[in-house]
Amino acid sequence: MNEKNTGAITDARSLGIPKMLILGIQHTFAMFGATVLVPLLTGLDVSTTLLMAGLGTLLFHLITKGKVPAFLGSSFAFLGGYAAVAPAAGKDGMTQAELLPYACLGVACAGLLYLVLAAIIKVVGISRVMKFFPPIVTGPIIIAIGLSLAGSAVNNCQTCWPVAILALLTIVIFNIWGKGMAKIIPILLGILVSVAVSIVLAVTCGQTVDFPQADGSIQQYICLFGDANMKLFSVEKITALQNAAWIGFPINSHEIVFGNVGNTSLAISSIIAIMPIALATMMEHIGDISAISATVGKNFIKEPGLHRTLLGDGLATILASLFGGPANTTYGENTGVLVLTKVHDPKVIRIAACVAILLSMSPKVAECISLLPDAVIGGISFVLYGMISAIGVRNVVENHVDFAKSRNSIVAAVILVSALGLGTVAIPLGGITIELTALAVASIAGIVLNAVLPGKDYVFDEEVPQETGVSFEIHDSVHGKQGAGDEEE
Numbered sequence: 037m038n039e040k041n042t043g044a045i046t047d048a049r050s051l052g053i054p055k056m057l058i059l060g061i062q063h064t065f066a067m068f069g070a071t072v073l074v075p076l077l078t079g080l081d082v083s084t085t086l087l088m089a090g091l092g093t094l095l096f097h098l099i100t101k102g103k104v105p106a107f108l109g110s111s112f113a114f115l116g117g118y119a120a121v122a123p124a125a126g127k128d129g130m131t132q133a134e135l136l137p138y139a140c141l142g143v144a145c146a147g148l149l150y151l152v153l154a155a156i157i158k159v160v161g162i163s164r165v166m167k168f169f170p171p172i173v174t175g176p177i178i179i180a181i182g183l184s185l186a187g188s189a190v191n192n193c194q195t196c197w198p199v200a201i202l203a204l205l206t207i208v209i210f211n212i213w214g215k216g217m218a219k220i221i222p223i224l225l226g227i228l229v230s231v232a233v234s235i236v237l238a239v240t241c242g243q244t245v246d247f248p249q250a251d252g253s254i255q256q257y258i259c260l261f262g263d264a265n266m267k268l269f270s271v272e273k274i275t276a277l278q279n280a281a282w283i284g285f286p287i288n289s290h291e292i293v294f295g296n297v298g299n300t301s302l303a304i305s306s307i308i309a310i311m312p313i314a315l316a317t318m319m320e321h322i323g324d325i326s327a328i329s330a331t332v333g334k335n336f337i338k339e340p341g342l343h344r345t346l347l348g349d350g351l352a353t354i355l356a357s358l359f360g361g362p363a364n365t366t367y368g369e370n371t372g373v374l375v376l377t378k379v380h381d382p383k384v385i386r387i388a389a390c391v392a393i394l395l396s397m398s399p400k401v402a403e404c405i406s407l408l409p410d411a412v413i414g415g416i417s418f419v420l421y422g423m424i425s426a427i428g429v430r431n432v433v434e435n436h437v438d439f440a441k442s443r444n445s446i447v448a449a450v451i452l453v454s455a456l457g458l459g460t461v462a463i464p465l466g467g468i469t470i471e472l473t474a475l476a477v478a479s480i481a482g483i484v485l486n487a488v489l490p491g492k493d494y495v496f497d498e499e500v501p502q503e504t505g506v507s508f509e510i511h512d513s514v515h516g517k518q519g520a521g522d523e524e525e
Contacts, residue, residue: 150350
């Protein structure tokens, strides 16, 4: 796929350095909301998270030869593991802060499984592995990834629908009718316009409203007209911004694994509790790389190879966890940006990574960005999450998945219903409980069903990348088949 037949920009240097910087900042904003949410939910440090997201992304690009336009941000898949090992209230006479290094150790060990799978692929070959991940599996998984995030987008929008709609409309207007640079930075413009309007509304029509919490505390927000359904800015975050230092070291010594893990029994139980989660996240990784491949029109699973992308993701997760950051993963938000802007140059992603590292060095700037109204994040996510699902639909359509076959319909149905209908699935294992996300269960179920049901009609094509990204061919079945669009006899 190239710039000529798609209109995509594969070399952003043609735009000039200033525009490349702006595009990189746009990617940073796209990932920021979700990335900083993970440490807020787990008790980890926000600045450390930003640092490790940036370093992890650069490490990923180094290992993948700088070819894959992926940004690595905080993974939500391990939230259950953090909650089990290091709950907010603490356990066994230890505080959450004391338990977090043990959880991080478990996540680091989970990252080792990525390296194991990468080694297996390198030894046995990509074709033997990819036969478990044909379009009938990866397509619905990609669709489910986007749809599973829809609730998060809507919840954020509900904090103030007028601001969310403004952010959404701004993105749509600039993306459809924008000219020149405005057309390829609609997300950044959506943020700037909606935040500017939010500030004006907060100053002119805003009133402070108290929100009682379950623990008896009070959170205050500046709300439009004093309406509790129209939150603009958190008073707590405004105070944090005022008190934050301009320069700070982004790593806290009490959160790193080294020197803070002394209880062997607790360490082992933490590893056992968290490591299995990687079995699911690796499958999600394959879906994400498939989505990026489909977006860009290049077969990244073939070149630089799935073993390299897994290695990069695994090493980034290990690095982040050892130094007190959450697990890293390829970010769907940034894939959505690729779809929307058609700027596919990995150099732009690396600029975003450098911006994240710089932000991690300034608590003041980090707090400023975290002050973004939830409604702004929601309006942006409304578009980006939908784009991810659209990629999955394209993957299914352009690979000619035949839903007239019952086995294909069953595989897709189980994946979608499991991903969207199930909650967290708890699996007792001896004295511990392993928790899997709905998406993880859906991925496992889809892979298993596709493997055991008769009538598999796709083989992975290593040599011929197609515009759909991940390349498969339909082969003749034992009953005799025609081409890609033909029905069974």
